[in-house]
Amino acid sequence: MPLAVAVQMDPLENINIAGDTTFALMLEAQARGHRLFCHTPDSLTLRGDGGLFARAREVRLRDVKGDHFSASEPAPLDLREMDVVLLRQDPPFDLAYVASTHLLETIAPRVLVINDPASVRDAPEKLFVMKFPQLMPKTLISRDRAEIEAFRRECGEVVMKPLFGHGGAAVFKVAERDANFGSLFDLFAVTFREPWVTQQFLPAVSRGDKRIILIDGKAEGAVNRVPAEDDIRSNMVRGGAAAATQFTEREREICETIGPELRARGLVIVGIDVIDGFLTEINVTSPTGVRAVKRVGGPDLAVSAWDAIEARRHASAS
Secondary structure, three states, X not given: XXXXXXXXXXXXXXXXXXXXXXXXXXXXXXXXXXXXXXXXXXHOEXXXXXXXXXXXXXXXXXXXXXXXXXXXXXXXXXXXXXXXXXXXXXXXXOHHHHHXXXXXXXXXXXXXXXXXXXXXXXXXXXXHHHHOHHHXXXXXXXXXXXXHHHHHHHHOOEEEEEOOOOOOOOOEEEOOOOOOHHHHHHHHHHHOOOOEEEEEOOHXXXXXXXXXXXEOOEEEEEEXXXXXXXXXXXXXXXXOEEEOOOOOHHHHHHHHHHHHHHHHOOOOEEEEEEEOOXXXXXXXXXXXXXXXXXXXXXXXXXXXXXXHHHHHHHHHHO
């Protein structure tokens, strides 16, 4: 049965279709006969009667670089009339992002929102992962200098990164004895009001940071992201190279441990990051990797995602 699907995302004009997971999800929805509408989060309007509207365009997609969509003129769209809303705008995970989750929560569960907006709000990538310390490298979340210095003495080399950062931005490796640490601490303290993440450095990152995609709590595919020679960051937007990979037993254990929690929270499309058998992040806002997995010979995870979304929609409607 065709569904009406609204996609809350960044401007469709600006995406890189070669690597964009949202575009892959939309192509699969279109192939299944679903109607697609796109809107940006800044167009959301909540009315006093409980109506949630967005200024949206109905779109048709083409997997053609530079000519990847056609669209109607923007018009108010009552999101209560949608069957599914995909929450897919990219971070930063700031108050604007949080506000959009509150607004989308007003139409759930009448409308299936993927990922569940309350769970997205309550599971920031670098905080939610702390529920599973047995799977992680040694990690500290603090802005207290004495605590961070004690942690450095315990771990030796560490990585410092913003608690709500994304895409590998502002990720620094700090040596055991590093003359830059004081200046870097001051920079973080001035830049961020919240605490930040200090994590044991894993030298094996030079061999890759594996992105594993879980669909409704089940590991469905992975891609190994290998950093450039002069960088510790493996994010593909930072120059990381995608390589084919297989699941290890440890990675299966990680996925089986966190899967039930993801499923229970309505976190249907999730990307986790694993380095040398250690879980470092659980990405729930707008996880990427679907097109990269397929490009290196893995499955088309957009198919698995829509199978799961349609099953959830059918269950909620029956």
